[in-house]
Amino acid sequence: MNSDTAKGNWKQIKGEFKEKFGSITNDKTTEAEGTFNKLVGEIQEKYGETREAIEKEVKSW
Template sequence: MNRDEAGGNWKQFKGKMKEKWGKLTDDDMTVIEGKRDQLVGKIQERYGYAKDEAEKEVSDWETNNRDHRW
């Protein structure tokens, strides 16, 4: 996959993430920029979840969006 394809995939999944976690801002998405650990951290911050709860949310989301690649 080249850089343009990866960028296009990120844009697609960014929209899906914002559908799932509506409290995430565009600035959050810039910080996350495809990094799973950053996504978990932002979900913890925005939703007040414990780390294990945020990890489970992301794992469940990944299962339902198997074509996503970090």
């Protein structure tokens, strides 16, 4: 497991927390940020890409 894959795991956890925490507090910004972080984390874990490369790709969609 390379460092980008490990970072992806952590980002998924943080994303899930923000997603749930945002819905608990009705903070849509935190909830949306959590969803995005979770997506980036999952892609990063699977492919071992850097966060910057993944964000650039996702934003181009």
